[in-house]
Amino acid sequence: MRKVGKNQVLDHFQEIDRLWRPRAIAVVGLSDKLGNMGQMFAIALKNQGFKGPLVGVNPGAEVKSLPSVRRLQEFEGPLDHIIICVPAREIEGVIRDAVEKGVRCAAMFTSGFSEEGHEEGRRLEERIAAIAREGGLRLIGPNCMGLHYPPRGLSFRPDMPAAWGRAAMTSQSGGMALSTLMNCAERGVPLGKVVSYGNECDLTAQDFIRYFADDPETDRIVMYIEGTKNGPELIQAMIAAGRKKPLIVCKGGRTSVGTRAAASHTGALAGSREIWQAAFRQAGARVAGSIDELVDLIEAEERMEKPQGRGLAVLTISGGFGVFATDVAAEHGFSVPQFSDATRTAMAKFINFPGTSVKNPLDMAAAIFFQGDHVPIYAPLGQDPNIDAVLVLLSIEYIHLIEGFGPLDPVSFTKWFLEQMFKGLRAAGKPAAFVFFESVKQAQRLEYVKLIRDSGFPVFPTVERAMKALAEKVGNR
Amino acid sequence: MRKVGKNQVLDHFQEIDRLWRPRAIAVVGLSDKLGNMGQMFAIALKNQGFKGPLVGVNPGAEVKSLPSVRRLQEFEGPLDHIIICVPAREIEGVIRDAVEKGVRCAAMFTSGFSEEGHEEGRRLEERIAAIAREGGLRLIGPNCMGLHYPPRGLSFRPDMPAAWGRAAMTSQSGGMALSTLMNCAERGVPLGKVVSYGNECDLTAQDFIRYFADDPETDRIVMYIEGTKNGPELIQAMIAAGRKKPLIVCKGGRTSVGTRAAASHTGALAGSREIWQAAFRQAGARVAGSIDELVDLIEAEERMEKPQGRGLAVLTISGGFGVFATDVAAEHGFSVPQFSDATRTAMAKFINFPGTSVKNPLDMAAAIFFQGDHVPIYAPLGQDPNIDAVLVLLSIEYIHLIEGFGPLDPVSFTKWFLEQMFKGLRAAGKPAAFVFFESVKQAQRLEYVKLIRDSGFPVFPTVERAMKALAEKVGNR
Structure with a gap:
């Protein structure tokens, strides 16, 4: 418990909680000069639609961009939050003014204190902290946003x-x-x-x-x-x-x-x-x-949900990517185990391209690229005891494989293909993540990535980053 | 040395060298069916502007997309290279035909051989290799592009x-x-x-x-x-x-x-x-x-040139990124040493923003964001014995800092800022690389990245990848 002002007694939660809801804010050190950092804060508050009064403080001059005062005390009404952009040497006066005005919290952008490694900065920092503590003013910073x-x-x-x-x-x-x-x-x-x-x-x-x-x-x-x-x-x-x-x-x-x-x-x-x-x-x-x-x-x-274990199904449209993903998975403590017999039997109805077989990593390009409905292909993974999560590897150079040699438009085809995947993964019902490699046609790639995210699946640019995220998610706790 | 055909004796270099310059090419297994992989190769050769005769081979039917024959032997004139897309079970006949026709090289897209792990595939692969060896036909693959x-x-x-x-x-x-x-x-x-x-x-x-x-x-x-x-x-x-x-x-x-x-x-x-x-x-x-x-x-x-050692100057526009880069550099065997006294003295003329000092990593945002000419700031690095290479860290959220609170257009400003950097780095004359973080405004980012590459500097999306590349470049040899 902490005593604040005359009559209020706030607990820790209440004291921090009210900092996010100031009634009025002052930007101290605001000027019209190009590059003045106070302008950044003032415009940020305007852009974000801060509703209460907003005032600039500049002891030397009136400011054009905001109603301004020369000292905090000149502002009428309660002032809960101030943002301080004055140089370090002027900060002590501002803190004293803030205490006198009854400000609840000062966020200090100003740098040049203990982070500079000199004794003077460290002492100044301690001094303003003492003044604020004495006066019931909470400080954020200095050297912060x-x-x-x-x-x-x-x-x-x-x-x-x-x-x-x-x-x-x-x-x-x-x-x-x-x-x-x-x-x-x-x-x-x-x-x-x-x-x-x-x-x-x-x-x-x-x-x-x-x-x-x-x-x-x-x-x-x-x-x-x-x-x-x-x-x-x-x-x-x-x-x-x-x-x-x-x-x-x-x-x-x-x-x-x-x-x-x-x-x-x-x-x-x-x-x-x-x-x-x-x-x-x-x-x-x-x-x-x-x-x-x-x-x-x-x-x-x-x-994504937390995987129950470390067995990974890897769906890919290039054998080489499957090899890499298996390495990276192993390096993050995951395995890419064989599918269960039931899964293999069920998948084999669809994966019957000459020369391919049901394997994990599963090469989709050869197997199911032109399959209409992915649901019966992935659904068995939901019951497969070897599999805890699904990792899908995609890249434009493979899903645009059809480009230039068929009547299909690659973008429409890819969107259709992705929709099939989403349905299939939802049918499997296990945690799933995508890797969409960054290589070519970046703008088009971003559109596919957005489609994946909008469908609720996480997507990463490399297998390494996907596996890092999955490993931290699963944890060893 | 290897005897080829009747009179020619080629050394290894000559034999491989002529494979890149076939006079005519056949795509074996070409059909008009949707998804036929032969089409991909045929269109690839057309798109790439292959000059010589191009022929499809399909024993069962005539092909619309290319002049076609039913067997290689039906093609008149020399046929130096063939691309084979038939299923594995048909491959032996094709290889025999190719030998008979005097083809120099067959690239076999066909899969279903030793990579499948079964004895049958392994034996088939050995058999076709023997036939080809006997007949002076070189094989690429199978299971390849x-x-x-x-x-x-x-x-x-x-x-x-x-x-x-x-x-x-x-x-x-x-x-x-x-x-x-x-x-x-x-x-x-x-x-x-x-x-x-x-x-x-x-x-x-x-x-x-x-x-x-x-x-x-x-x-x-x-x-x-x-x-x-x-x-x-x-x-x-x-x-x-x-x-x-x-x-x-x-x-x-x-x-x-x-x-x-x-x-x-x-x-x-x-x-x-x-x-x-x-x-x-x-x-x-x-x-x-x-x-x-x-x-x-x-x-x-x-x-970039190979750095002479492992001392890195890190130029950044965010202190936090500098901290990270220092960690990652250390993890790759590099150091981020203090600049020499001469460098610090020279730089201090420009780095005099209140509360900042000349440090490595060098925080440019506070120091030189609005400096017109970067040449005198970086040039001292060229003579600094502590520094072997320069790593520049940029991201849109920092160089677009000026957005919304000044008369400057952020895109024009950034391009100008980058040009100043390029000149400065060239004046320093040491190997330099950029990291341009991926975060927001991806399309705009790509434009800046291209500008950096067009100016001859390498650019990476993360410090990790930049340091990996630099470490391999420097080597420990």
């Missing part, structure tokens, strides 16, 4: 998606937050509440993780982390949250040099790789090695 | 690129040959001569590798391999070729299950991973783990 919450018109960049999902994210890096936000929206699995928290001089990753674990708007929690100042507390929060909701984690600074780079990025202590891995395992987290993999995991989490 | 050589109008799929480069390829898998062909063409580094050789009942990978090593049209040799029937001979050929030209290798079937899948794909004995790795090392080969990586290596080979 702050909060993103489309339902209340909150965001930190003009081009952030308005789409809204049920995966919340804490990110130490602002860049990683916005990359993940944009990637996820582009892939049709938009994030929900997002916080970029930077140097954590007050509010920490664990504060938000504890909140997200109880937040009814959040079904899963995504983290990008470089390090922490309080390992035991963070790990405790992750383990507690992991009991309630799936955790998906990406760690920057996993090597000693990366750790040094992380320290100079957000001033965080990255700790040893082994400790982090143990913590992630204890929290039951799915762990991504890059932002691409992080988005893969989010997509796999949203678009 | 054959030859691709645009300058003489030779190809195996209607949609293969006509573009033509100086990297030759041997591929055990037809699918991998055409994926690599299309990928390389799409990335502006087209392949040269390509052979898909399948089951190797006569002509082998080593036959073509020996030839490519001496071929004046070939500057580098690319291999996709699943296994071999004669390891010592193949390895000898690779080592000999590796002394003359760079070898770039991709191996399918690197795990025991993948090996099993490979055996059922092309009937090859894959051997142990350790033996292959030792062989590749001895041949000085660059080794790719997937077809994507294979194309990455080809691009890196064509578009």
